[in-house]
Amino acid sequence: MNFSIRRSDQTTYVEAQGDIVAGVGRDLESLAGKIEDKRVILDLGRVRTMNSVGCGEWSRAIKPLASAFLIEFAQCPIAFVDYCNMIPSMLGAQGLGGSVLIKSFYAPYACRDCRDEFKMLIELEDVRKTKQLEPQPCPRCQEPVKPEVESEDYLTFLDRTL
């Protein structure tokens, strides 16, 4: 995994390019030395593939990062959200000084009329209080459609973040 890094307003923005597969742990470890701000936004929008080996490495490597920095994951792919819901340590270790939150993430939707699937980028602030994924307009017919997942299941990660 490669990281492109820029700084602005005392925040380090990291854009991840690559996959969460074997070797990602070492890549994440090398990231720590390149960060100069306490607040880090880690953009995962370009991550395409992930597997259980990669997620295991990710969980181990994110723990020290979460202790050293305030990390916000942005544009998390659906598969990443699924893994976070299954493996709490993907978000750092809660209760051990870990400080990671999911700032924005994708959720799956499907319009029955158009027989079209789409994903929507959801901001944490939109679900933080209600803990509900709201209907979103279909890109084709503009009618509001419900998410393809149960909010209660898909937003499990909310209870594990700040």
Ligand SMILES: [Zn+2]
């Ligand atoms: Zn539609």
